Amino acid sequence: MPLVNAKEMLTKAKAGHYAVGQFNINNLEWTKAILLTAQEMNSPVILGVSEGAGKYMCGYKTVVGMVEGMLEGLNITVPVALHLDHGSYEGAKACIEAGFSSIMFDGSHYPIDENIEKTKELVAICEEKGLSIEAEVGSIGGEEDGVVGAGECADPNECKMIADLGVTMLAAGIGNIHGKYPANWAGLSFDTLAAVQEKTGTMPLVLHGGTGIPADMIKKAISLGVSKINVNTECQLAFQEATRKYIEAGKDLEGKGFDPRKLLADGVEAIKACVKEKIELFGSADKA
Numbered sequence: 001m002p003l004v005n006a007k008e009m010l011t012k013a014k015a016g017h018y019a020v021g022q023f024n025i026n027n028l029e030w031t032k033a034i035l036l037t038a039q040e041m042n043s044p045v046i047l048g049v050s051e052g053a054g055k056y057m058c059g060y061k062t063v064v065g066m067v068e069g070m071l072e073g074l075n076i077t078v079p080v081a082l083h084l085d086h087g088s089y090e091g092a093k094a095c096i097e098a099g100f101s102s103i104m105f106d107g108s109h110y111p112i113d114e115n116i117e118k119t120k121e122l123v124a125i126c127e128e129k130g131l132s133i134e135a136e137v138g139s140i141g142g143e144e145d146g147v148v149g150a151g152e153c154a155d156p157n158e159c160k161m162i163a164d165l166g167v168t169m170l171a172a173g174i175g176n177i178h179g180k181y182p183a184n185w186a187g188l189s190f191d192t193l194a195a196v197q198e199k200t201g202t203m204p205l206v207l208h209g210g211t212g213i214p215a216d217m218i219k220k221a222i223s224l225g226v227s228k229i230n231v232n233t234e235c236q237l238a239f240q241e242a243t244r245k246y247i248e249a250g251k252d253l254e255g256k257g258f259d260p261r262k263l264l265a266d267g268v269e270a271i272k273a274c275v276k277e278k279i280e281l282f283g284s285a286d287k288a
């Protein structure tokens with residue numbers, strides 16, 4: 001199945017009270033692990049690509065070529081969207097050009113008027129080309145230069161203004177942050193989420209920073225209108241731990257254990273297990 005935009009899968013998720021996972025990719029192994037798991041679970045899936053990861057993988061065209069090749073080579077039949085994560089205005093345009101099926105324009109650091117203006121322009125381009133588009137209101141905190149910022153809470157009225165521009169999905173800050181959550185994290189603001197949901201109606205809402213949010217909070221967020229949840233750090237930690245164990249057990253020194261296909265195999269299995277656990281938690285299994 002060729003790449004699809006995320007509109008249909010998210011509309012169904014919103015109506016069916018479950019969420020579709022966005023799993024960020026970093027290389028071939030990552031992409032393969034996520035696609036195979038989504039297929040095995042019969043779940044729709046969104047592959048997220050940050051601008052940094054896009055650069056690392058030698059540009060957006062390389063990413064599109066790799067993903068499209070895998071959809072064919074691995075006989076993937078579940079719906080797959082290839083989505084730019086936290087895109088700049090320029091990055092969004094480059095991904096549209098390169099053949100992504102979905103983009104996020106993160107204008108949350110602009111004053112609201114400028115965020116609206118730029119989002120509006122990109123909505124028109126995406127509509128014309130058949131892509132889905134995610135916008136963001138209220139920046140999502142996280143670690144930057146060693147400082148962990150608290151997750152901001154979005155203004156529900158601003159959320160409505162952006163939702164009304166015709167975006168496909170909306171990321172609203174509700175106290176969530178990227179990376180590992182600090183021990184003194186205050187938790188998600190369900191009051192903010194409920195207020196945003198009330199103002200935006202059927203708009204699928206996106207929860208960023210899915211790593212380490214307790215399962216009961218994830219379930220409550222889904223019940224309040226979250227239809228897409230982004231997972232990145234958790235797969236990285238799973239890969240790192242499994243790879244560390246492989247090396248520490250000296251397996252790379254046994255036989256052909258140095259072969260990269262063997263060296264990375266345990267890490268790949270760990271990513272698969274992480275994706276499987278999330279798909280089960282989000283409720284998107286058998287919803288392809």
Ligand SMILES: [Zn+2]
Nearest residue numbers: 140208209230
């Ligand atoms: Zn994010």
